[in-house]
Amino acid sequence: MSKLVTGDGRTHIESSLMRESLVDRRVIAKTDSENELAIMPDVVLVGIGGQSIFDRGKAAVMPLVEELRRLRDARREGRPGAPPPMVLGVGGGTRVRHTVSVALDLGIPTGGVAQLVGAMEEANAVFLNALLAKHGSIVMQREHFWELPLYLESGMLPIVISIPPYHFWEPPPEDGPLPAHGSDFGLFVHAEVLGMKRIVFVKDEDGLFDKDPKKHADAKLVPRTTLGELLEHMPEELAIDRQLFTCWQRARHVEQVQIINGLVPGQLTKALAGEPVGTVITRS
Amino acid sequence: MHDTKHERRRITSKLVDATLTTGGMPAGLDYSPVAMMPDVRVLKIGGQSIMDRGREALYPILDEIVAAKDRHKLLLCCGGGTRARHIYAIASDLEMPTGVLAALGGYVPRQNARMLQMLLAKHGGLYILHDDFEKLPLYFRLGCIPIMTGMPPFGYWEKPTKGGRIPEHRTDAGVFLTAEALGCKRAIFVKDEDGLFTNDPKKDPKAEHIPRITAKELLERDLPDLVVERVVLEYMQRSRFCTEIQIVNGLKKRQLTRALEGEDVGTVITR
Numbered sequence: 156m157s158k159l160v161t162g163d164g165r166t167h168i169e170s171s172l173m174r175e176s177l178v179d180r181r182v183i184a185k186t187d188s189e190n191e192l193a194i195m196p197d198v199v200l201v202g203i204g205g206q207s208i209f210d211r212g213k214a215a216v217m218p219l220v221e222e223l224r225r226l227r228d229a230r231r232e233g234r235p236g237a238p239p240p241m242v243l244g245v246g247g248g249t250r251v252r253h254t255v256s257v258a259l260d261l262g263i264p265t266g267g268v269a270q271l272v273g274a275m276e277e278a279n280a281v282f283l284n285a286l287l288a289k290h291g292s293i294v295m296q297r298e299h300f301w302e303l304p305l306y307l308e309s310g311m312l313p314i315v316i317s318i319p320p321y322h323f324w325e326p327p328p329e330d331g332p333l334p335a336h337g338s339d340f341g342l343f344v345h346a347e348v349l350g351m352k353r354i355v356f357v358k359d360e361d362g363l364f365d366k367d368p369k370k371h372a373d374a375k376l377v378p379r380t381t382l383g384e385l386l387e388h389m390p391e392e393l394a395i396d397r398q399l400f401t402c403w404q405r406a407r408h409v410e411q412v413q414i415i416n417g418l419v420p421g422q423l424t425k426a427l428a429g430e431p432v433g434t435v436i437t438r439s
Numbered sequence: 440m441h442d443t444k445h446e447r448r449r450i451t452s453k454l455v456d457a458t459l460t461t462g463g464m465p466a467g468l469d470y471s472p473v474a475m476m477p478d479v480r481v482l483k484i485g486g487q488s489i490m491d492r493g494r495e496a497l498y499p500i501l502d503e504i505v506a507a508k509d510r511h512k513l514l515l516c517c518g519g520g521t522r523a524r525h526i527y528a529i530a531s532d533l534e535m536p537t538g539v540l541a542a543l544g545g546y547v548p549r550q551n552a553r554m555l556q557m558l559l560a561k562h563g564g565l566y567i568l569h570d571d572f573e574k575l576p577l578y579f580r581l582g583c584i585p586i587m588t589g590m591p592p593f594g595y596w597e598k599p600t601k602g603g604r605i606p607e608h609r610t611d612a613g614v615f616l617t618a619e620a621l622g623c624k625r626a627i628f629v630k631d632e633d634g635l636f637t638n639d640p641k642k643d644p645k646a647e648h649i650p651r652i653t654a655k656e657l658l659e660r661d662l663p664d665l666v667v668e669r670v671v672l673e674y675m676q677r678s679r680f681c682t683e684i685q686i687v688n689g690l691k692k693r694q695l696t697r698a699l700e701g702e703d704v705g706t707v708i709t710r
Contacts, residue, residue, distance in 0.1 A: 157525065163641075164631075165491040167521045170528035174487075176639075177524065179664040183603035186531035194536070210447045249449040252459065256452035259465070264472040264679065266620035300542075300595055319596035323572055323620040324613060326670070327678045330462035332470050337459065344596045348538030359447075367458070392458045405601045407536070 191407045193350025198240045198307065199427060200346040200354045202317065202339065205248025207359035208417050209279045216286070219357065219417050222424060223312065224290045231310040238427040240307045242351075243292070244317035244342040245283055247275035259332055269325035269334035273318035276338055280314045287312055303349070317341045339396035343409065350408045355426045357417035358394055362434030367392040379435050403438065412436045472679055474622025476575065479512045480699055481626045483589055483614040486520025488631035489689050490551045497558075500629060500689045503696045504584065505562045511699055512579045516589035516617060517551035518610040519544060531604045541590075541597035541606035548588040548610055555586045572620075589613045611668040619674070619681040626681055627698050628667070629689040634706025635666045651707050666706070675710050682710040 158169040167173045175182045208215050226238045251272050258268045277294075284294045292312040295303065297320060306313040317338035325334045339356065346354050360368050361376055368374040370392075382403055389397070394414060403409060415422045415433035425432045449455055453467050464470065482504075489496050504513060523544045530540045556566035563583040567574070569592040571585075578585045589610030597606045608616075611628065618626035636646035654672040657665065665672070666686060675682060687698045687705035697704045 164496070165487060165521070166493065167487075167491070168525045170521075170525040171532075172524035172528040173521065175524065176664050177527070177605050177609065178666075178668055180602070181663055183600065183605050186527065186604040187602055188531075188534055190534050191536055192534045194539075206447055206449070210449060212448060249447070249455065252454040252457070253450040253452045255459070256454040256465075256468075259468050259470050260453075262471050262473045264475065264620065264622065266616070267475070297594075320592045320594065321596070322569065322592060324569075324591035324593070324616040326608075326612075326616065327619065327674050328462060329677060331464045332472070333459060333462065333465070335462070341596060344538065344598060347599060348536045348595045348597075350536070397462070402598050405599045407599060 191350070193408055195303065195307075195349045196352060196408070198242055198349065198351050200242050200244065200342055200351055201423070201427075202244045202342045202354065202356045203246065203283070203417065204356070204358045205246030205251065205276065205279055205338075207246075207248075208357060209245065209282065210248040211359070211418075215359070215418055216282075218420050219423070220283075220286045222420065223287060226424060226427065227290055227310070227312050236428065238424070241312065241427070242303065242307075242345075243283065243312060243314045244338065244345070245276055245279040245314065246317065246338045247272060247279060250275040250278070255333065265328060265332055265334055266323040266325045268332070269336070270322045272334070272337075273316065273322075276318050277316060280316065283314055287314075315342070315345060317345075319344060335396075335398045337396045337398070340398040340402060343399045343402060343406075343412075347402075347406045347409050352408060352410045353413070354409060354411070355413045355415060355423065356395065357415055357423060359416065359418050360394065361416045361419075362414045363390070363394060363436070365390050377434055379431065379437075382436060382438050385436060406438075410438050472622075474680055475620070476512070476579075477622045477624065477680070479514050479575070479579070479621050479623055481514050481516065481614060481618040481621065481623055482695075483516050483518060483610065483626065483628045484551070484555065485628065485630045485689070486518030486523060486548065486551060486610065488518070488520075489629060490518065490554070491520045492631065496631065496690055499692065500695060501555075501558055503693070504559070507696060507699050508562065508584055509582065513584050513699075514575070514617070514621075515552075515555060515584060515586040516610065516614045517548040517555060517586070518589050519547040520551070522550075523547040523609075527605055535604070537600045537604050537606050538595040538597045540604055541608070542594040544606060544609065545588065545590045545594060548590050552586045552588050559584055559586065575621075591616055607668065607670050609668055612670050612674075615671045615674060615681055615684065619678050622680045624680060625683040625685055627695075628684060628686045629695055630686055631688065631690050632686075633688045633691070633694075634686040635708070639664070649706055651703070651709070653709050655710065657708065667708070672708070675708075678710075684708050
């Protein structure tokens with residue numbers, strides 16, 4: 156039984172943090188340790204691009220849906236070399252840009268913009284769920300966070316909400332009016348808090364380039380890099396939220412982020428099998 | 440090049456080609472954000488400093504709140520306190536990730552908010568969730584006192600903490616961000632000290648009171664301990680609306696009332 160401690164007008168429960176200032180760096184350091192519980196380490200998070208995949212419609216989405224179905228079946232049947240359990244997330248795409256553009260023009264404050272953008276991603280989650288429902292997909296609501304093991308154990312394909320729930324409470328951005336915590340970041344923290352090691356982002360280019368390949372014909376593919384190298388030579392135009400890389404520096408679980416081309420059939424299957432297709436970014 | 444039938448169907452807007460991930464002001468946009476409800480007084484009721492003291496500390500504060508509620512739109516946000524510390528201690532011992540601590544730590548301020556609601560119910564005390572935020576105008580129009588947790592809704596999505604496990608965004612950050620979202624210039628923190636001192640007044644009786652200081656100065660001093668969560672001072676450097684926080688002593692009669700009337704009692708930390 157924990158003891159109740161009184162005597163200074165307040166009632167405390169005895170603990171290593173009793174009466175302490177949680178702002179004190181020395182106190183914060185006491186809560187650190189080398190290891191951290193990995194809640195679901197074998198699960199791989201797959202983020203599917205909004206603008207890059209969904210906004211292309213049937214031609215891009217349907218082959219990917221078919222690939223996801225095959226992966227899920229292979230996993231259920233437990234064949235040798237079966238893919239790891241997957242959690243899916245989706246981006247919002249061009250409608251997010253339009254939302255932000257209109258909202259900023261109207262003078263909506265940053266937190267208000269953050270409150271709005273999630274809706275466009277949820278719409279894509281509903282699209283994906285409608286296509287995959289007969290193959291066992293389910294859109295996971297935030298309050299059902301701890302039902303993830305149930306879905307995976309029963310062989311389902313959970314689709315999580317990718318935008319983090321910062322909403323009106325989005326911290327003031329370092330630079331400019333745009334909310335910094337987007338869907339790539341949201342999926343990253345989701346993977347990290349559950350102790351996942353790998354994230355695969357499915358986009359419409361062969362990986363990460365030194366500049367935007369849609370604007371520059373001479374853009375070069377970076378097949379393999381590390382977080383450290385990337386932070387040192389950050390490309391001006393990035394296919395992934397910058398905030399993800401900042402956060403990765405203090406993360407403990409995510410070891411690898413892979414960016415692949417979802418327009419190339421079979422690339423997701425290869426990535427899940429551990430093949431270095433696209434761009435592989437490792438933590439060290 | 441990919442097949443044309445694979446083309447992205449895009450909506451034309453000023454941001455259609457912009458990289459949303461690099462920050463900065465998008466070209467061609469003239470941005471001046473509106474303050475949603477700048478006249479709301481956002482108040483934080485301390486967990487350890489007020490709630491854990493029980494009736495003796497809280498009841499006189501509630502009297503001041505009830506007396507002020509028809510003059511001001513008051514939004515009460517609750518801190519956690521010793522039970523949150525207990526949760527963080529146990530969860531750290533079990534080596535849980537920061538996001539789990541943030542989600543678990545969220546339970547305690549919600550309990551405190553519910554207690555406040557029960558005590559203020561007959562005066563219009565209303566327990567609200569983050570999802571009720573957009574209904575604030577209605578609550579104020581009805582003369583209610585909305586009461587919510589001080590924790591921001593980040594929960595499991597809280598970033599890992601560098602060099603520890605305690606979430607960086609707790610109830611101070613949540614209260615500050617609430618004021619910023621509403622477009623309020625100042626957030627008021629009700630604690631059990633007159634504000635900021637040169638040292639912890641609970642441990643050092645010679646500590647001197649600091650009535651006014653800038654967040655920048657506090658950050659530059661790089662003290663190991665601070666009177667508010669570090670991120671609040673950092674965010675104050677780049678916020679659009681909330682550029683001041685005031686820390687008042689709820690145990691001293693009328694200090695909160697004077698703060699609500701705009702007096703610079705306690706400590707005022709400006710940008």
